Amino acid sequence: MGTPAYDVSHLIGGGVLLLSFVMLYQRRIGAVINSFAVQGALLACAAAWQGWVQSAPELYLTALIAFSAKAVAIPLALRLLVGRLGLHKAVETSLGIGASLAAAIGLVGLSVLVVLPVTAGGATPLARVDLTIALSVVLLGMLAMIARRNAISQVIGLLTLENGLILAAVGVAGMPLVVELSTAALVLMVALVAAVVVFQIRDRLDTLDTHVLDRQRGDA
Amino acid sequence: MLTVLLSTLAALVLLALAAPWLAGRAPASALVHGGSAAAGAVFALLGLWALAAGPSEAMDLPFGTSFGPLGVALDGLSAWFLLLLGIAALCASLFGLAHEARAPARVLVAYPLFLAGMALTLVAADGVTLLLGFEAMSLASWVLVAHDHGNAGNRRAAQLYLVFAALAAVCLVPALGLLAGPGGDLSFAAIRESPPQGWQAALILALVVAGAGAKAGLVPLHAWLPLAHPAAPSHVSALMSAAMTKVALYVAARLLLDLGGPAQPVWWGVPLVALGAASAVLGALRANLEDEGKTLLACSTIENVGLVAVGLGLAACFRAADLGALAALAAGAALLHALNHAVFKTLLFLGMGEVAHGAASRRLDRLGGLIHPMPWTAACVLVGACAAASLPPLSGFAGEWLLLQALIAAWRVGDLTVQMLVLVATAMVALAAAMAAAAMVRMFGLIFLGRPRTPRAAGGHDGPLLSRMSLLVPAVLTVLLGLLPGPMLALGAEAQRLLTGEAMEGRAGFAVVAVGDGAAAYWPVGAALLLAVALLAVWALVKRPAASEPDRGPAWDCGFAAAPQHLPFGDPLTQPSAAGMGQPLRRMLGNPMLSVTESVTMPEPGTTAPARIEMGFRDPSFALLLAPLAALRDAVVIRTERLRDLSIRQCLMLPFAALVALLVLIAWLEGGA
Numbered sequence: 001m002g003t004p005a006y007d008v009s010h011l012i013g014g015g016v017l018l019l020s021f022v023m024l025y026q027r028r029i030g031a032v033i034n035s036f037a038v039q040g041a042l043l044a045c046a047a048a049w050q051g052w053v054q055s056a057p058e059l060y061l062t063a064l065i066a067f068s069a070k071a072v073a074i075p076l077a078l079r080l081l082v083g084r085l086g087l088h089k090a091v092e093t094s095l096g097i098g099a100s101l102a103a104a105i106g107l108v109g110l111s112v113l114v115v116l117p118v119t120a121g122g123a124t125p126l127a128r129v130d131l132t133i134a135l136s137v138v139l140l141g142m143l144a145m146i147a148r149r150n151a152i153s154q155v156i157g158l159l160t161l162e163n164g165l166i167l168a169a170v171g172v173a174g175m176p177l178v179v180e181l182s183t184a185a186l187v188l189m190v191a192l193v194a195a196v197v198v199f200q201i202r203d204r205l206d207t208l209d210t211h212v213l214d215r216q217r218g219d220a
Numbered sequence: 221m222l223t224v225l226l227s228t229l230a231a232l233v234l235l236a237l238a239a240p241w242l243a244g245r246a247p248a249s250a251l252v253h254g255g256s257a258a259a260g261a262v263f264a265l266l267g268l269w270a271l272a273a274g275p276s277e278a279m280d281l282p283f284g285t286s287f288g289p290l291g292v293a294l295d296g297l298s299a300w301f302l303l304l305l306g307i308a309a310l311c312a313s314l315f316g317l318a319h320e321a322r323a324p325a326r327v328l329v330a331y332p333l334f335l336a337g338m339a340l341t342l343v344a345a346d347g348v349t350l351l352l353g354f355e356a357m358s359l360a361s362w363v364l365v366a367h368d369h370g371n372a373g374n375r376r377a378a379q380l381y382l383v384f385a386a387l388a389a390v391c392l393v394p395a396l397g398l399l400a401g402p403g404g405d406l407s408f409a410a411i412r413e414s415p416p417q418g419w420q421a422a423l424i425l426a427l428v429v430a431g432a433g434a435k436a437g438l439v440p441l442h443a444w445l446p447l448a449h450p451a452a453p454s455h456v457s458a459l460m461s462a463a464m465t466k467v468a469l470y471v472a473a474r475l476l477l478d479l480g481g482p483a484q485p486v487w488w489g490v491p492l493v494a495l496g497a498a499s500a501v502l503g504a505l506r507a508n509l510e511d512e513g514k515t516l517l518a519c520s521t522i523e524n525v526g527l528v529a530v531g532l533g534l535a536a537c538f539r540a541a542d543l544g545a546l547a548a549l550a551a552g553a554a555l556l557h558a559l560n561h562a563v564f565k566t567l568l569f570l571g572m573g574e575v576a577h578g579a580a581s582r583r584l585d586r587l588g589g590l591i592h593p594m595p596w597t598a599a600c601v602l603v604g605a606c607a608a609a610s611l612p613p614l615s616g617f618a619g620e621w622l623l624l625q626a627l628i629a630a631w632r633v634g635d636l637t638v639q640m641l642v643l644v645a646t647a648m649v650a651l652a653a654a655m656a657a658a659a660m661v662r663m664f665g666l667i668f669l670g671r672p673r674t675p676r677a678a679g680g681h682d683g684p685l686l687s688r689m690s691l692l693v694p695a696v697l698t699v700l701l702g703l704l705p706g707p708m709l710a711l712g713a714e715a716q717r718l719l720t721g722e723a724m725e726g727r728a729g730f731a732v733v734a735v736g737d738g739a740a741a742y743w744p745v746g747a748a749l750l751l752a753v754a755l756l757a758v759w760a761l762v763k764r765p766a767a768s769e770p771d772r773g774p775a776w777d778c779g780f781a782a783a784p785q786h787l788p789f790g791d792p793l794t795q796p797s798a799a800g801m802g803q804p805l806r807r808m809l810g811n812p813m814l815s816v817t818e819s820v821t822m823p824e825p826g827t828t829a830p831a832r833i834e835m836g837f838r839d840p841s842f843a844l845l846l847a848p849l850a851a852l853r854d855a856v857v858i859r860t861e862r863l864r865d866l867s868i869r870q871c872l873m874l875p876f877a878a879l880v881a882l883l884v885l886i887a888w889l890e891g892g893a
Binding site for chain 1: 869872873876879880883884886887890891
């Protein structure tokens with residue numbers, strides 16, 4: 001404890017988690033996209049820092065990919081999307097801001113309670129804290145998907161969830177790059193599909209509020 | 221020894237795999253049934269050998285599961301049941317060889333798998349192997365029950381059968397999970413080291429009694445038996461009734477008495493005694509009322525399974541009360557009766573199959589007088605029926621006599637509740653034995669005696685040599701086992717010791733079986749000699765003054781007018797019918813146990829319509845157990861259908877909530893540890 005390596009990675013991880021909270025209380029879609037971009041940049045920092053600490057050069061590649069995709073490409077694409085679709089700038093929430101923040105705090109507490117005792121045996125303190133934060137980010141991503149009605153915010157929730165997975169992957173020494181790349185590719189594909197669906201929904205229904213979909217179910 | 225056994229199992233599986241390619245060609249059935257007969261002979265010989273030469277070392281199969289290696293072993297208890305399975309399989313396969321030449325592929329595939337599953341269950345040395353064998357047995361026998369699925373009744377029977385098979389699995393899997401030794405070790409050796417205690421023991425008892433009882437046909441989980449047996453081919457119903465129910469009883473004995481450990485309390489055996497006595501009475505009563513041959517035999521199986529269960533339960537009670545000698549007596553009675561029942565019930569089911577082939581019906585009201593056209597079958601079925609009616613010196617008597625002796629001695633268990641229960645159970649078992657005898661008299665009389673009730677029954681004929689052999693082998697064994705209960709009990713000493721810690725040593729001699737010092741004893745050979753002398757004397761007395769050739773005259777038809785021309789065998793109404801012979805017992809005991817209905821419809825005065833009397837009965841398990849369960853299933857289905865109406869967010873929320881709940885569970889478990 002107390003070594004610079006530990007402190008810095010703790011700091012970056014905390015930052016990623018903080019941005020997840022930020023995303024939960026934003027009311028404007030532009031702000032949500034911005035915070036997602038910042039989170040992607042922080043994730044790239046975390047990967048680079050881990051690459052330096054673990055002397056694992058392939059993590060620099062991960063950092064590069066994370067930065068270019070998460071901090072630059074995807075937010076830009078989302079902004080373009082929002083502009084082209086002329087979306088309402090306000091985000092409709094289905095769960096109140098206060099309630100979702102309270103739930104988020106509960107989820108962070110839960111992941112601390114789960115990860116710390118489970119990894120009490122062998123893992124290094126660094127990996128334990130890292131896993132705790134990563135699990136929290138994953139849970140908050142899922143919460144964001146549930147708490148928002150807008151399809152774009154739901155896609156961002158899914159991508160946040162993937163950020164958490166990458167954070168866990170870079171934090172554990174010896175995790176091969178293949179895993180990260182394939183996870184990232186998988187989630188990107190999901191995001192692609194989601195984007196197509198978003199366009200389809202808008203073309204057909206003139207709104208991105210997924211609540212409207214309930215009326216369109218074939219089996220009802 | 222185990223190598224031979226495992227190669228036989230592998231050969232059976234290969235036979236099943238080869239059957240679809242061979243099916244449709246002439247030798248397919250011969251190969252499958254011949255191979256199964258050979259496998260049955262191997263099982264019986266291996267069982268005998270292991271009983272005589274002592275248990276073999278346990279062996280691990282070369283492949284395993286994530287729970288550990290699959291192990292097999294052949295100890296005294298396994299060997300006893302393997303012997304029983306081998307005899308039943310040998311006779312049933314011979315019958316199949318004689319009569320099932322055009323069996324469809326689904327029967328040819330499932331039949332060897334059914335055999336292999338039963339054998340694997342018996343020789344399993346750990347929980348996973350036991351379950352694998354048990355489920356293979358269940359599924360293969362389901363295919364066999366459903367083989368004639370064109371008939372709606374058979375489809376319904378197969379459906380019900382599958383539900384009960386699933387219930388058995390649902391109960392046995394968690395029971396084995398609870399039994400597991402330290403670190404989740406499922407091998408029997410590890411389970412013996414750490415017997416269950418407290419609420420876990422009670423839960424295991426309930427689950428095993430329900431799981432094994434559903435497969436064995438213990439009341440109230442017996443509803444499938446009278447439906448499934450008539451649906452399956454005759455040789456398969458012989459195997460199901462003789463061997464499969466015993467395999468289920470073996471599982472109960474193994475899990476509760478052997479693996480449950482000797483330190484269980486007195487109530488450990490009470491559920492088996494109570495359910496067994498109820499099964500015995502209900503099965504015997506229904507056997508007196510059914511008018512379909514195989515259904516009747518299936519009900520008789522319920523009765524006998526109940527008797528064996530009473531013996532096992534008593535053994536557990538005695539062992540808990542430190543009455544080792546009596547525990548060995550009860551366990552010996554249960555094991556002996558299981559073996560004897562397997563042999564004579566194989567004989568009776570195959571005999572019924574022979575009747576169905578020869579006289580083209582199994583309905584008692586369409587048969588009659590078959591003793592003349594089918595003398596072989598009649599003689600063999602007579603032996604089996606006498607054994608089922610527990611007449612000395614045949615095999616059914618020894619086991620039931622020992623069981624009654626154990627029941628009579630059960631007051632020595634100090635607990636008042638157990639004493640009262642055993643008092644009632646004794647009366648019920650005695651009642652069941654008497655009713656079983658009545659059922660056998662009714663069955664044999666209606667099928668083989670009297671005059672043919674239909675022209676087709678008059679044209680019956682014995683089967684070919686092979687099927688006569690398949691009846692003769694169990695008939696001879698029934699006589700032999702009846703004469704030699706002492707040596708069989710001595711052979712099964714290892715099995716009794718596994719179940720109760722003691723054996724009937726010194727009490728089971730060659731010619732005599734004694735209950736205890738100075739108590740009652742049974743000389744089977746002496747009884748047989750006395751009976752033979754008495755019968756010879758009667759025969760000589762009757763024969764001496766009589767003419768050398770019997771005079772055959774028309775049967776007296778109670779003074780009725782001569783039968784009309786269109787009824788060449790006499791008016792069937794002048795003979796007792798199946799319903800008529802069951803009438804007294806139905807009126808005496810039918811209510812409230814079977815909710816008998818009886819109604820008489822009189823025609824209006826002046827009309828020529830006949831008066832009608834309509835009778836029927838319903839098994840209480842349908843109204844009290846199956847109907848509420850079906851209602852519960854419908855309610856659950858309607859609830860789960862609502863899941864389809866959830867919105868996207870609610871759909872997302874479900875897995876999220878499940879994930880959070882699992883994480884909370886982990887946190888709670890880790891916090892507690």
